[in-house]
Amino acid sequence: MSLIYEARWVLLEGALNTIIITLAASLLAGAMAFSAGLARLSSIAAVRCIALVYIEVFRGVALLVQLFWMFFVLPFFDIHLEPITTAILAIGLCNGAYGAEIVRSAISAVPRGQREAACALNYTRLQTLWRIVVPQAIPMMLPPFGNLMIELLKVTALVSLITVHDLSFQALTLQQTTMQTAAPFTAVLVGYFLIALVITGIFRLAERRAGVGLDRGGLR
Incomplete structure (x- = not known):
């Protein structure tokens, strides 16, 4: 425990970097998920073909390979990215491809009668999408998106392999410099669990509020 206390600022720096990568990659993943999901x-x-190629490429290639390709291969094309920028791009694009299928399936699950009713009210396709379909699809998206964000948090541990000073990197550094294994990795285990617990709580709250909104709107 004394090692954890002495290294608390190092571990906190790693936790902050992990949180920053998780939040930034989640925003990118969300934007890509909605863009590609709607494009499908x-x-x-x-448009459908472009979205399909993006989804299949980023889902079909291991995230570690994507990280290494962006970090080690892009410089040969004179494209130099900071390690943390590489981490955010790779994780965000990869998870966005998985999220796109969540968006597509949730929107497809909205009953066709809702679209027909909107058409009878002279809504345009865009109005129907954003005023009728998406509000009903979002509650269906939230549970799988919550799971996806937990997975996103966990794969941030890979960014230590491209020298990003996240929680995993700091734990490895402490282990190598102090020759102690249990303390640093236990601290990191607890750190990831606490961050995941916060994410889970946020999504559960969002699910409850989205459900209440639908009940009041008479859409269920």
């Missing part, structure tokens, strides 16, 4: 439902074949 487009009436334009080229």
Whole structure:
């Protein structure tokens, strides 16, 4: 325990970097998920094809390979990214591809009658999407998105392999410098668990509020 106390600022720095990467990558993943998910439902074949290629490529290649490719190969094309920027891009794009299928399936699950009712009210396709379909699809998206964000948090441990000073990197550094294993990795285990606990709580609260909104709106 004395080692954890002495290294508390180092571990806190690692925790802060992990949180920053998780939040930034989650925002990127969310943006890509909605963009690609909606594009998969487009009436334009080229748009659907582009979205499908993005989804299949980033889901079909291991995240570690994507990290290494962005970090070690892009410089050969004169594209130099900071390690933390590489981490955010790789994790965000990869998880966005998984999130796109969540968005697509949730929107597809909204009953067709809702679209037909909107059409009868002279809503445009865009109005129907954002005023009728998406508000009903969001409660269906939240549980899988919560799981996806927990997975996103856990894969941030890989960024230590490209020299990002996250929790895992700091634990490895402490282990190598002090030759103690149990204390630093136990501290990191607890750190990841606490962050995941906060994420879970936020999504459960969002699920309850989204459900109340639907009940009051008479959409269920």
